[in-house]
Every structure is written in C-alpha cells, then in structure tokens.
Amino acid sequence: MSKIGFIGLGIMGRPMAGHLLDAGHELLTVKRGALDAGLAEKGMRELDTPAAVAAEAEVIISIVPDTPDVELVLFGEGGVIEGLKPGTLVIDMSSIAPIATQEFAKRITEAGGEYVDAPVSGGEGGAINAALTIMVGATEEGFARAKPVLEVMGKTITHIGGHGAGQTCKVANQIVVALTIEAVAEGLLFASKAGADVAKVRESLLGGLAQSKILDVHGERMIKRTFDPGFKIKLHQKDLNLALEGARSLKLSLPGTANAQQLFQACAAHGGEEWDHAGILRALEQLADHQIGS
Template sequence: MTNIAFIGLGIMGSPMAIHLAKAGHEVVGFNRTPEKTRPLVEAGGRAAESIADAVADAEVVCVMVPDSPDVTDVLAGEGGVFDSAKSGTLIIDFSSIRPDVTTQLAEQAAARGMRLLDAPVSGGEAGAKNAALSIMVGGEAEDFAAAKPFFDIVGKTVVHVGPSGSGQTVKAANQLIVAANIEALAEAVVFLEAYGVDTTAALEVLGGGLAGSKVLDQKKQNMLDRSFDPGFRIELHHKDLGIVTAAAREAGVVAPLGGLVAQLMASALANGDGGLDHSALLRGVERLSGRTQP
C-alpha cells in the first residue's frame, strides 16, 4: 500500500483516484470544490482540507488540473506541493500543460529533492472510468519505473517518451490529431445529412474502411444525437491547441491544419460552446453551413 495524494478530482481525476483507492492504496484527495471529493470518500479514500493536508504523508502526489497556471499554483504556490511534501516525493502530473512549464517545474522539484513526471493522458472520461487511458510520460527513466505500477492501474497504454516535457509534447500532437479528426467527422456528417443519406448506415460502413478511427467510433453517436455532454470540453481542447500552435512556432515548424482547427475551436468557444464536448465542433460546421439546429 502506498500513500497517494490526488489533487484535482474533476471529470478525469475523480475516476483515476477511485481506481487507485480500489487497488488498495491509501488515497487522500483535494479539490477546490469540496463536494467533488465525495466519490473518492465513498470508494475508501479521504478528503483533505488543503493541498498541504493532502500531501503531508504522501509518497506519491498525483495532479490533474486544467492548465499551466493551475499546475504551477498547485506545485509552486504558497502552501503547495513544493512547500508541503516530503523530500523524495514522486510527483505525477497528469494535466495537459505547456512543455516549457513542465520543464521549469521539474527543475524546481529537483532542487527540493522531489521527482516530477509529466504524464498527460488521452482517452477522455470513458478512458478514465474504464482505466483504459493512454499515458505519455516524460521524465527520468528510473522515476518512470517507480511510477509504472500506478500508471498500470489507471491506464492501458503507458509509454515513456523521453525526458521532462516530452509527455506534454506528445500530448500536444495527440490533441492536434484528435481535433482534426473530429472536425473532419463533423464536416462529413453535415455533408451526408445535406444529401439525405442514412447517416447512421453511412458512418457504419465508413468505420469499416480507411476512414475508420477511434474518433469516429467514440464520437459519431454524439453527433448523430446532438448530445454533447462533456467527456472532454471544447474550452480545454482550445487551450491545448494554443499549446500546439505556440510550440510549433517556437520549433520553427508549420502546422497549417493545426492553425485552422485551432481557429474553429476558438470560434466554438466564442459562440458559447466551451462547456460542451469537443464533438460539438459539429455545431460550428452547421453554423457555417446555415444549418444551425436548436
């Protein structure tokens, strides 16, 4: 049994923390909205009143919060992990943030005798609930080896992709691919419907050919039903595509499709769709096509 602190118990963090608790670990959770700790408590974990309380006895600290400033605040803010955790603590940041921020935080962690892995995930709410996440990990190889048993509890595909910041770089590439696929699927759905095709049947046959993808499998029903309860919110994907375009520019590489889907995601956010699942990019295609539905 390992003492684990889990900070950030939202759509993704809550089921991940619950899996760790059900695997027999002592999990203490903290969330800025206290009522979100309830599922973890019901699974055998404990709710903490502060980050300092959560990490005081922790051997491993897991973080799953929305953006770079949030991770910086959790780790380096007053009363945060760096101030409150023990030397030697292994910190696993499951958040999706800027690679350069991760690298800076890893250096700060090392200066305090702590170890930081960047371990962003892919798979959305379903992947978190089913412990089937894909986890791309940056950091030292020995730290990855120490964390592997915990990754295996919450994920299905777990790969060490390089030094600190590498996990975040791979996650940025993941988000580019996913956004482009969702946009292409959305455009195909609107195109098919415009011609009165049996769209359900069409997507079934398309899914069996080269056009098939996990995005098609997992997001087609959202689009067919116009049901956009968030598994991964547009506002978060908007943030991630900002990371993609900024990092691409810094590296001196072009990402023309990335720039386009970033603008389409920004448009969805500006039109009030930020809280919807990213499959709601369909609504943007409908708006552009003059086919907006209620």
C-alpha cells in the same frame, strides 16, 4: 500499497482516483467543496492544503486544467513544495506546456522529489474504464517508480523521453484528435447535406480505411447530438494554443491546427466552451446552414 495525494477530482480525476482506491491505495486530497460521496465511502481523506497532503503522501498526483493551475498546486502558497519530503514521487497528469513542465521538474528535483509528467488520452470513457493512454516524460528511475501506479489507471503507458516529453506527445495527440474530429464532422455534414442517411454512412465508414475511434465515439455523438462534455471545447482550445505557441517558436506551420482552433473559437462565441469537442460540428453546421439529420 502507497499513500497517494490526488489533487484534481474533475471529469477525469474522479474515476482515476476511484481506481486507485479500489486497488488498495490510501488517498488524500485537498478540500474543494463537497467530496464525491463514492470516493469518501472508499476512504479518501481531505486535508486543507497541497502542502499538508505532500507532508503525508509518498506519491503526489495532480490533474488540473492548465499550466498556471499546476504551478499553483506545486509552488503557490501552501503548495506541494512546502510539504515535500525527500524522495516523494510527483506525477502531473494534466495537459500543460512542455517548457513549463521542464522548469517544474527542475524545481521539484532540486527540492528532493522525483518528477514525472504523465498526461493522458482517452477521455472520460478511458478514465472510467481504466483504459487511458498515458504519455510519460521522466528519468528511467522516475518511470520505473511511476509505472505501477499508472497501470492502475491506464492501458497503454509509454515512456516517451525526459521531462517534458510526455507533454510534447500530448500536444501532438491533441492536434491529431482535433483534426480528426473536424474531418468526421465535415464528412457527416457532407453526407447529410447530400441527402444520405448519416447513421448508415458512419456504419459503412467504420468498416473501411476511414475507421477510427473518433468516428466511432464522436461520430455517434454528432448523430445523436449529445454534446455534454467528455472533454470540453475550452480545454481542447487550451491544448491547441500550446500547439500553436510551440509551432511559432519552432518556426513551424500548422494550418490544420489553426483552422480547428478557429472552429472551436466559433463554438465558444456561441456559448459552447463547455460543449464536448464533438460540438465542432455545430460551427460547421452554421457555415453550411444545415444540421445533420435534417
């Protein structure tokens, strides 16, 4: 079993850390307010800085909101790099910019560590059930070292390629997820406005070619109007910004992605940054002057 520094105990991080503790790993984290009681009961310890965590840990895992947050954890004052020991495995499971990831990997490697980018998909449910899809960018050695740890938290672990490749895959994932959520919202809104029972429409669609996990999970959220976040709109906006910025640099047009981003922006304009991303339905309902089920 390993001594693991785990930084980022949010919606996703809390259950992921819990699985590692249940598997027998020793976990350290950075003090950020009151530690989750369940994690504390399982033996998670708090230290003052990421550097202090790195000085004790064999493996560092970070899962924080955005690229600047990862940079601060790794390279800010009291950051991981200040306490990094030779051979330490640094696994970033955040969803951040691929180009920045390559630079972070270079700096950690030069400092004697082994860097792995391993963003996840599956939302809060996937984290709770240890069923996440994990997309890995790493050297062959880094992937081999990280895989046993990642298998405690995820179900599908794929080595995509070198540093930054995991993040590139995650951006692609977020494009597909956003457009599929929008498609589900539009389909259910159309059915409702036409007078059909949307619950029965969803049930029927789940048996045909339109079947998807998003239709299953997020379609139900839309019908029940449960928009408490499993994954917040503001975080999906951040991911689509990465996609659109990357597209500009590649001279690539992503019209569907841009449209989904505008609908998320409409949600944000109405105070919806903290809604679950299934809340994209609300922007479409405003345009239609119709609420599904009404």
